[in-house]
Amino acid sequence: MIDLPTRSIDLKNVLSGSSPTVAKDDHSEGMSYLQSVPRRLVTLYLPLTIIVVILLFPFYWMALTSVKPDNQLLDLDRYNPFWTWNPTFKHFHKLLFESYYPHWLWNTMYVAVCATVLSIIASVLAAYAIVRLRYKGANLVGGLIFLAYLVPPSILFIPLATVVFQYGLFDSPLALILTYPTILIPFSTWLLMGYFKTIPFELEECALIDGASRWQILIKIVLPLAIPGLISAFIFCFTLCWNEFIYALTFLQSTSNKTVPVAIVNEFVDGDVYRWGSLMAGALAGSLPLVILYAFFVEHYVSAMTGAVKE
Amino acid sequence: MADLAVAPSAKPQFRAASAWDQLKHNRNWLGFWFMLPALAFLIFFLAYPLGLGIWLSFTDTRIGRAGHFIATENYEWLWDDSVFWLSVFNTLLYTFAASAIKFAVGLYLALLLNENMPFKAMLRAMVLIPFIVPTVLSALAFWWIFDSQFSIISWSLRHLGLISQNINFLGDTTWARICVIFANIWRGVPFVAITLLAGLQTVSPSLYEAAILDGASGWQRFRYITYPLLTPIIAVVMTFSVLFTFTDFQLIWAMTRGGPVNATHLMATLSYQRAIIAGQLGEGAAISSAMIPFLLAAIMVSWFGLQRRKWQQGESND
Numbered sequence: 001m002i003d004l005p006t007r008s009i010d011l012k013n014v015l016s017g018s019s020p021t022v023a024k025d026d027h028s029e030g031m032s033y034l035q036s037v038p039r040r041l042v043t044l045y046l047p048l049t050i051i052v053v054i055l056l057f058p059f060y061w062m063a064l065t066s067v068k069p070d071n072q073l074l075d076l077d078r079y080n081p082f083w084t085w086n087p088t089f090k091h092f093h094k095l096l097f098e099s100y101y102p103h104w105l106w107n108t109m110y111v112a113v114c115a116t117v118l119s120i121i122a123s124v125l126a127a128y129a130i131v132r133l134r135y136k137g138a139n140l141v142g143g144l145i146f147l148a149y150l151v152p153p154s155i156l157f158i159p160l161a162t163v164v165f166q167y168g169l170f171d172s173p174l175a176l177i178l179t180y181p182t183i184l185i186p187f188s189t190w191l192l193m194g195y196f197k198t199i200p201f202e203l204e205e206c207a208l209i210d211g212a213s214r215w216q217i218l219i220k221i222v223l224p225l226a227i228p229g230l231i232s233a234f235i236f237c238f239t240l241c242w243n244e245f246i247y248a249l250t251f252l253q254s255t256s257n258k259t260v261p262v263a264i265v266n267e268f269v270d271g272d273v274y275r276w277g278s279l280m281a282g283a284l285a286g287s288l289p290l291v292i293l294y295a296f297f298v299e300h301y302v303s304a305m306t307g308a309v310k311e
Numbered sequence: 312m313a314d315l316a317v318a319p320s321a322k323p324q325f326r327a328a329s330a331w332d333q334l335k336h337n338r339n340w341l342g343f344w345f346m347l348p349a350l351a352f353l354i355f356f357l358a359y360p361l362g363l364g365i366w367l368s369f370t371d372t373r374i375g376r377a378g379h380f381i382a383t384e385n386y387e388w389l390w391d392d393s394v395f396w397l398s399v400f401n402t403l404l405y406t407f408a409a410s411a412i413k414f415a416v417g418l419y420l421a422l423l424l425n426e427n428m429p430f431k432a433m434l435r436a437m438v439l440i441p442f443i444v445p446t447v448l449s450a451l452a453f454w455w456i457f458d459s460q461f462s463i464i465s466w467s468l469r470h471l472g473l474i475s476q477n478i479n480f481l482g483d484t485t486w487a488r489i490c491v492i493f494a495n496i497w498r499g500v501p502f503v504a505i506t507l508l509a510g511l512q513t514v515s516p517s518l519y520e521a522a523i524l525d526g527a528s529g530w531q532r533f534r535y536i537t538y539p540l541l542t543p544i545i546a547v548v549m550t551f552s553v554l555f556t557f558t559d560f561q562l563i564w565a566m567t568r569g570g571p572v573n574a575t576h577l578m579a580t581l582s583y584q585r586a587i588i589a590g591q592l593g594e595g596a597a598i599s600s601a602m603i604p605f606l607l608a609a610i611m612v613s614w615f616g617l618q619r620r621k622w623q624q625g626e627s628n629d
Contacts, residue, residue, distance in 0.1 A: 051420055154558040156361065161587070163355075163359070185353060243445040245445075298436045301439075305506065
């Protein structure tokens with residue numbers, strides 16, 4: 001839809017910082033050898049430190065709160081709020097053994113994995129058809145799929161709630177598994193289209209001449225070559241599912257069926273007076289799976305994220 | 312055409328094999344089969360609800376009761392509803408303030424991260440974390456940071472002697488708006504920064520070298536090389552940023568639920584409040600349908616902006 005002048009972006013370099021066109025120790029701005037160390041301190045390291053501290057502080061605060069004993073949390077005059085000498089795992093214990101938290105984690109995981117797998121299967125087929133089969137109207141459909149990406153859930157949740165109710169899916173994880181793909185498919189199709197385009201067409205031609213069917217070509221030639229793209233799509237879809245809030249809030253009702261974000265907002269907020277510890281422990285534990293996944297696949301994640309812009 | 316003229320005589324021989332084969336080998340049919348799963352999802356759970364939502368906005372549907380067509384009554388009612396207009400104002404304020412600052416800070420951060428320095432890869436990975444963590448969960452962290460009694464910000468400012476009593480961050484209308492906008496910026500900056508960084512890396516260093524030889528200052532290099540070459544990516548990133556900020560729901564819901572006195576209600580949160588909590592599905596649908604023109608406008612602006620820019624580039628470069 002939005003047709004960009006295609007300039008290839010080598011995504012791995014976004015994180016590693018090595019640019020293929022620049023020699024290793026050259027500076028990307030080309031000027032830095034003229035700058036003195038004190039000047040770089042003020043113009044580069046100082047602002048960077050401030051921004052990074054602000055970006056990461058809420059996580060520090062989350063982590064610290066979740067291990068602070070309750071009396072220290074609420075007594076800012078006698079204890080230094082920025083540190084604690086007696087960390088406690090009481091909040092986590094409460095979370096894991098006295099609440100539905102393991103349930104919620106499982107629900108979120110289950111919904112995210114199912115919706116992601118469904119979406120990726122649908123997207124692989126769609127992306128292959130748009131890029132390689134080039135059937136009549138492929139470009140139009142490609143454009144429409146991109147437009148679908150721009151339709152926000154906050155417009156759809158009301159009519160979807162009635163649809164979900166009509167189909168008898170209300171308060172069941174299936175409601176989420178079936179509705180999440182509408183958010184995930186547009187993005188992952190777009191991402192996979194980019195990957196499929198990079199696979200040499202000659203490989204497929206040879207296979208076609210040898211009598212392979214399109215299905216065989218897709219499974220045996222295209223998919224193995226597109227594995228990095230599949231991983232990117234998987235991680236991004238999974239993150240989106242984990243993050244999704246408004247559908248889960250609207251379509252699920254019983255406490256045990258909820259997903260982590262909704263459950264924490266609804267179940268812990270109206271709890272006892274000393275809720276902050278449990279709340280932050282829940283938030284931290286709910287973020288950890290994504291952060292761990294992200295730590296292992298940073299490059300793929302970034303390529304998925306910037307992939308939307310690349311195309 | 313010439314081929315077609317020959318075809319009738321040849322046709323009978325091929326027809327027997329072709330019905331099934333056509334399904335298997337004809338590109339259009341194959342394309343259709345391959346598209347089917349994706350299209351099914353998008354039609355049943357996206358296109359159909361989109362239409363249904365617009366239809367609902369013209370009915371008086373409530374939760375548990377089917378509605379009747381009442382033409383534009385919902386919209387007339389909203390037209391006179393000051394809370395609705397407040398939510399429109401809030402949404403626009405939230406979108407513009409947050410997007411503008413996200414752009415400025417994101418671009419600045421991208422330029423900083425593009426410099427050569429130790430631990431560059433690690434820094435870039437760390438910067439992205441706010442974007443990974445589920446919005447609601449980080450919004451809860453902000454909720455706690457902005458707590459009226461135990462806010463760490465109030466505490467720090469008090470101990471620095473800058474204020475004498477705690478700021479009621481989420482209880483005061485102005486402060487609440489600033490706080491939710493701040494949280495939105497905090498979450499959005501990494502996305503803008505990393506995407507622009509990806510764009511920055513495509514700018515050839517030789518351009519800067521040439522500019523330096525010509526005596527261009529740092530600002531001039533940014534203004535006449537970096538900025539124009541980044542424009543297409545900026546346009547796309549900002550379109551996404553504006554669209555997602557405009558339709559934001561979860562951050563507000565987790566931090567303020569639209570309060571205090573509706574000061575932070577966005578159109579999305581107001582429609583949830585009216586449709587799901589109060590049960591007025593029709594009215595809620597009208598509020599969310601009212602978002603569509605704004606979204607279309609945002610898409611149009613960026614699309615035409617890009618077309619114009621391409622046309623300009625075509626004129627000057629070729």
